Amino acid sequence: MRLKDLTSEELFLAGSTACQGCPSSLALRIAFKALGKNTILIVVASCTSVVQGAYPLSAINLPVMNVAFATGGASASGVVAGLNALGKRGETGEKPTVLVWAGDGGTYDIGIQSLSGAAERETDFIYVCYNNEMYSNTGTQRSGATPLGAWTTTTPGGKTQHRKDISQIMIAHRIPYVATVSLAYPLDFYQKMLKAMSLKGTRYIEILAPCPPGWKFPSGQMIEVSRMAVQSGMWLLYEHEEGKTRFTAATSRILDGKVKRKPVRDYLETQGRFKQAIASPEGSKAIDRLEEEVSESIRRLQGWVPEYI
Numbered sequence: 534m535r536l537k538d539l540t541s542e543e544l545f546l547a548g549s550t551a552c553q554g555c556p557s558s559l560a561l562r563i564a565f566k567a568l569g570k571n572t573i574l575i576v577v578a579s580c581t582s583v584v585q586g587a588y589p590l591s592a593i594n595l596p597v598m599n600v601a602f603a604t605g606g607a608s609a610s611g612v613v614a615g616l617n618a619l620g621k622r623g624e625t626g627e628k629p630t631v632l633v634w635a636g637d638g639g640t641y642d643i644g645i646q647s648l649s650g651a652a653e654r655e656t657d658f659i660y661v662c663y664n665n666e667m668y669s670n671t672g673t674q675r676s677g678a679t680p681l682g683a684w685t686t687t688t689p690g691g692k693t694q695h696r697k698d699i700s701q702i703m704i705a706h707r708i709p710y711v712a713t714v715s716l717a718y719p720l721d722f723y724q725k726m727l728k729a730m731s732l733k734g735t736r737y738i739e740i741l742a743p744c745p746p747g748w749k750f751p752s753g754q755m756i757e758v759s760r761m762a763v764q765s766g767m768w769l770l771y772e773h774e775e776g777k778t779r780f781t782a783a784t785s786r787i788l789d790g791k792v793k794r795k796p797v798r799d800y801l802e803t804q805g806r807f808k809q810a811i812a813s814p815e816g817s818k819a820i821d822r823l824e825e826e827v828s829e830s831i832r833r834l835q836g837w838v839p840e841y842i
């Protein structure tokens with residue numbers, strides 16, 4: 534399959550209020566091409582709430598609910614219960630896909646209880662976290678997804694803690710499907726959305742979403758920064774299904790020894806938010822710790838891959 538084989542139908546419309554080079558907008562465009570029109574979108578408070586726009590000027594050509602930060606999983610549970618009730622009365626045709634779209638703030642921090650509860654109840658929906666590693670819509674504060682050493686307005690000297698690994702937390706819920714994706718590998722993303730759509734139960738997909746103003750790089754470099762994240766191992770591409778993990782795209786080529794992994798420092802140098810970490814002696818220690826974090830994440834994931842066990 535090639536990119537030009539994807540449908541030309543656009544459910545994410547031109548003229549939105551997103552910044553130039555916004556990763557969430559491109560991700561929505563690709564996700565909608567996979568899911569199609571029979572989708573109900575639930576937007577958790579985030580930049581996407583603004584990008585979605587004020588009725589009747591929405592950029593999203595689908596039924597949309599805007600919900601509070603903490604309620605992505607709970608809102609999806611309500612919508613799915615409503616659809617099931619209508620289905621029992623024969624009042625729906627083909628059941629729509631329920632898609633929650635949330636940032637890392639609404640997933641890693643404020644919304645984790647709601648997501649965890651919905652997953653434990655085996656709610657039938659797809660949850661996508663577009664992870665820009667900070668609270669971009671409220672002015673670039675740190676989140677649980679912000680990496681060690683990164684500048685934000687609330688970590689002016691660089692964050693001193695490691696980020697969480699929420700995809701692993703979702704795997705621990707024993708849900709049918711967990712996958713990570715990157716905008717630099719759009720076909721891998723598209724195919725994982727199709728896979729998620731073909732399954733039932735809670736399915737979780739996480740996109741690394743490099744945010745040009747928040748991460749401090751020129752908007753035209755969003756795809757290149759996304760690619761560097763994968764090539765350095767700071768973002769690993771995989772899918773987890775039926776108790777097994779499979780590495781995909783560039784991550785699989787790196788771990789199969791076909792391509793050499795790039796140093797984490799090369800990735801950090803693409804972004805102004807790590808300027809201080811790169812320049813200072815303490816920052817250099819943070820870079821070493823990030824290299825260790827990447828190696829440790831790879832080892833942990835390899836424990837789930839049949840050929841490494």
Ligand code: SF4
Nearest residue numbers: 551552555580669744
């Ligand atoms: S701040 Fe970042 S995530 Fe938010 S709209 Fe702008 S580019 Fe997109």
